[in-house]
Each structure stands twice: as C-alpha cells, then as structure tokens.
Amino acid sequence: MRSKTNTFFSTDREVQNLKAQLKRYTVKDKLNNGLFIEVKDSGIKSWHYRYTLNGKQERLVIGRYPDLSLKEARQIRDESASMVAKGISPKKEKDARKAGKSNSILFKEYGETYLNEVIKKDRKNPYNMILCLNNDIYPLIGHIPLKDLTVNDIRKVIWRKKDQGYDSAANQVRGLLKRMCDYAVTLGMIQFNPVLSIPSRHVCKPKPRDRYLKESEIKIFYKAVFSSRIYKPRKYGLLLSLLTLVRKSELLQAKWEDIDFENRIWLIPETKGDGKSGHSREMIIYMSDQIISILKQLKIIAGDEPYVFVGRKKGTHISHNAFNTAQKSVLAGITTLVPFTIHDLRRTASTHLHEQGYSSDVIEASLNHTIKGVRGVYNKASYKQQRIQMLQNWSDHIYKIIGDIPLIDLTL
Structure with a gap:
C-alpha cells in the first residue's frame, strides 16, 4: 500500500x-x-x-x-x-x-442479528417483536454476554411481566426468548437453550376470556370517555371500536384511501392473520350513519394525512398502545368498573348482538371470523344486507344507551 x-x-x-x-x-x-x-x-x-x-x-x-x-x-x-x-x-x-464465536458478544448485539436475519424475514410487520426486545428484554439482559446467559437471567425477564400482572404477555416474552436461543444453538453460539428450563405451562395457564360490558357499563364508560380530557380522536377511536367490531390494529392502521363515504363502505385490505392458518383476509365494514359521521369529524382533524388516526410524525399512524393508554386513563377514574381490554369491546358487541337475536353467521362475518363447516364455504357477501342493517341498528342502540352527551353531529 x-x-x-x-x-x-x-x-x-x-x-x-x-x-x-x-x-x-x-x-x-x-x-x-x-x-x-x-x-x-x-x-x-x-x-x-x-x-x-x-x-x-x-x-x-x-x-x-x-x-x-x-x-x-x-x-x-x-x-x-x-x-x-x-x-x-x-x-x-x-x-x-x-464467525459468531466471540466470547464477548452481548445479548443485545446478538438480538439485532436475530432481528435482521430471522424476524424481519419471517414477519411482514415486526413492530411488536421490536417493541418486546426494546422494552422487555434488552433493559434487563441486553448487557449480558450471550454465552453467559443463565436460566435465572431468563426467569428475571419473564417474571417481570408476570409480577406486573401480565401472564399472557410474559408467555409471549418467553416464546420470543426461546426462538432466539434456539437460533443461537443452531449457529453454535451457545450449547444449550436456557429457556427450556422454564416450561410455558408454568408461566401462563391460558384462560378463555369472557369479559364483556353490560349496557350499564357501556353507559358509564363512554360517559367518562367523552367527559375526559384525552385527545378527541382517541375518544372517537374508542367508540368506533365498539360500533365497527374491528380489531384495534385494524382501527389504528385505517387509511382514508380505503374509506368510501359515497358507497358507505370501509375496506380493510389486510386484517390480522387467522389464528390457525396464519392467512390474512380482506374485510369490508358497512358503515352506519354514526360511523360515517365520526369518520368525517376525524377527516377534518387529519387533513391531508393518509391515516385516519394521525401519528406524531407526518405520514404515520398512532402508536400500538395509544388506545390502551387512553382507555386506562379513563378507567383510572372509574372504580365501579371491572377492568377490561380494547379487544373486549369486540366481545361486548358480539355478545349483545347474539342476545338481540342476530344470526351467528352474520355476526361472525362482521367480526371477520372463519365460519366453520359447510356454511363457511358460502360467500360472506351474501350477508351484506343483513350486516348493513345489523350495524345500523347496533349504532342506534349504543347511542341510545349512552344517552344525552354531545357525541357527534349526525348532520355532517
């Protein structure tokens, strides 16, 4: 040289x-x-x-x-x-x-390799995994050399979530750690996966959730929502979650280009993957008068932004926890309500609609669930008129329950 x-x-x-x-x-x-x-x-x-x-x-x-x-x-x-x-x-x-054989490679350094080589290749949207790494894993064990990782280190990470009362989330953290350590064993970077010493059944015993809001609870919660000081779009979002039956992720990722006010439909091009097949399905929401009015209010707030619920940075949507934070803020001031999640609002709608005598097939189609058996072969579009009428009646019913609070001007 x-x-x-x-x-x-x-x-x-x-x-x-x-x-x-x-x-x-x-x-x-x-x-x-x-x-x-x-x-x-x-x-x-x-x-x-x-x-x-x-x-x-x-x-x-x-x-x-x-x-x-x-x-x-x-x-x-x-x-x-x-x-x-x-x-x-x-x-x-x-x-x-x-060569992957460093004696001093830290778990966080290895984690970033796993993120790029595995997670980002296997998952279209790795947001939740990145959130888990940054919030739940790296702060506790990111500084520890991979080769020195012990069962006690793993237990400390998992039990932190359990001690917070989030057994299901703790099990998800365990699952991610197990897959990461499996890959490290495959690469020859460690000889044994320490996560295997903590069986999943000892972390979380899954229980089918059955929480839903009674009509009296719906009234209490939404009166508190609209009298609170949380950001107005969050209030509308919490109400839309109940009126539309959509999942939280589908709501916060909603785009204006998929909303057709003239034909009263909201297209969700890609929903959360089916629990068994993993495949995502397109979904159509037939919008009631109330849903349309809420969305028009949100359009005024959003302006030229592409997402219905605008994030902090231009061109982005709100964070994954935005609705959770808003809901918890409201619930903090209501001692009479048993805690519930945003997802429980879907169960609330499904439960009340069944009680009101609507067909299970129509409700399942509105939830975008797979209908089992021979009936599932038929096109969900055959339920279009039933779904239109059901969602309009459901919106009318909810507005009647909530009562005399300034919701949204239906003349817009």
Whole structure:
C-alpha cells in the first residue's frame, strides 16, 4: 500500500475532497494516532486503524466513508485503542464476531442479528417483536454476554411481566426468548437453550376470556370517555371500536384511501392473520350513519394525512398502545368498573348482538371470523344486507344507551 508523504487530514471536508489517483494511497488523521483512510483508484474510501500489540503490528478495517463519518471513525478508533491498552486485539475480536464465536458478544448485539436475519424475514410487520426486545428484554439482559446467559437471567425477564400482572404477555416474552436461543444453538453460539428450563405451562395457564360490558357499563364508560380530557380522536377511536367490531390494529392502521363515504363502505385490505392458518383476509365494514359521521369529524382533524388516526410524525399512524393508554386513563377514574381490554369491546358487541337475536353467521362475518363447516364455504357477501342493517341498528342502540352527551353531529 502506497502512502502520500506528509499528507494528513483533520476535517471531514478534507476527507471529502480526497480524489482517486492512478494508484491507491493512504492519508493519516492528524489528530488521532493510527487512524488513516485508504483511497483506491476506484474512488472508494475506507477507514483503517493501525496499532501494535505484543510487538506485532495489526490493522483493523473499520468501514467505508461516507457510510462512517470522520467523527464515527474516530470514536471506533478510540474504542479500539482502549481494547489494545487492555491487551485485546480489535481485529481478532471483530473476526471472531463475524464467525459468531466471540466470547464477548452481548445479548443485545446478538438480538439485532436475530432481528435482521430471522424476524424481519419471517414477519411482514415486526413492530411488536421490536417493541418486546426494546422494552422487555434488552433493559434487563441486553448487557449480558450471550454465552453467559443463565436460566435465572431468563426467569428475571419473564417474571417481570408476570409480577406486573401480565401472564399472557410474559408467555409471549418467553416464546420470543426461546426462538432466539434456539437460533443461537443452531449457529453454535451457545450449547444449550436456557429457556427450556422454564416450561410455558408454568408461566401462563391460558384462560378463555369472557369479559364483556353490560349496557350499564357501556353507559358509564363512554360517559367518562367523552367527559375526559384525552385527545378527541382517541375518544372517537374508542367508540368506533365498539360500533365497527374491528380489531384495534385494524382501527389504528385505517387509511382514508380505503374509506368510501359515497358507497358507505370501509375496506380493510389486510386484517390480522387467522389464528390457525396464519392467512390474512380482506374485510369490508358497512358503515352506519354514526360511523360515517365520526369518520368525517376525524377527516377534518387529519387533513391531508393518509391515516385516519394521525401519528406524531407526518405520514404515520398512532402508536400500538395509544388506545390502551387512553382507555386506562379513563378507567383510572372509574372504580365501579371491572377492568377490561380494547379487544373486549369486540366481545361486548358480539355478545349483545347474539342476545338481540342476530344470526351467528352474520355476526361472525362482521367480526371477520372463519365460519366453520359447510356454511363457511358460502360467500360472506351474501350477508351484506343483513350486516348493513345489523350495524345500523347496533349504532342506534349504543347511542341510545349512552344517552344525552354531545357525541357527534349526525348532520355532517
């Protein structure tokens, strides 16, 4: 490798101005010993760090410019120099990590590899997994070397959720940790999966939920919602959840391009996958007068944004927990209500509609559930008129229950 005599750089602009020549050359950092940049005849620029360890000179390839800025390269150089001072070879450590055999690779570092190599390839929307990693796993064990992970470390993560009263969520955390450690065993990074020592049945015993709101509870809750100080779209969202029978994820991801006011339909192009097949199904909501009025109010608030429920950043929808947070805020002031989830509003609608004598097939179609047996073969569109009438009657019924509060002007 050829070196330009007495050539140094000290600013990013000087690095940027380095031009390709007939032969590759290197330029040293004036401020940091051992850091230099190589400029190839192709114009590619790469950061390197040269150091001496145990009497032998080694060279660490840091990365390319401008993918890594001068500031970032200097930071890596300083971290590497600290390793050299402790007798550790940065180059050998990097090579070991590439081979997946580093003795010091942290669980968080491995987790990011698993996220990119497995989760993002297997799941179209990895949002919930990323949330679980960042909120429930990394804060407790992200700093621990993968090879040193113990059963007690795993138990600490899982039982944190159990102690918070979220057994089902704790089991989901366990499932993610098990899959991550299975993959680490496959790669030869660990010899044994510590999660296997904590059986799922000891974490959570699934119970079929049967919570639904009685008519008196519906009135109490929604009077509290509309008299609260939570953001107006959240109030409308909590009401739409009951009126439309849709899942929370389908509601918060609703787009204006899928809502046809003229034909009174809301198309949900992709719903949550079926629990058994994993396949998603298209869904149509036949909008009642009340649903249309609410959505028109939300359109005024949303303006030109693509989503019905606008997120903090332009072009995004609200977060996964936005409706949960709003609901919990309201429930905090109501001591007479037994706690319930947003999903329980779907069960509330289904329960009352069954009690009112509507056909199970029509209700299941409105919930976008798979209808079992021979009846499931028939096209759900055959229930169109029944569903239109049912949802309009349901909206009328709910508005009558809630009573004399300023809901939404139906003349809009």
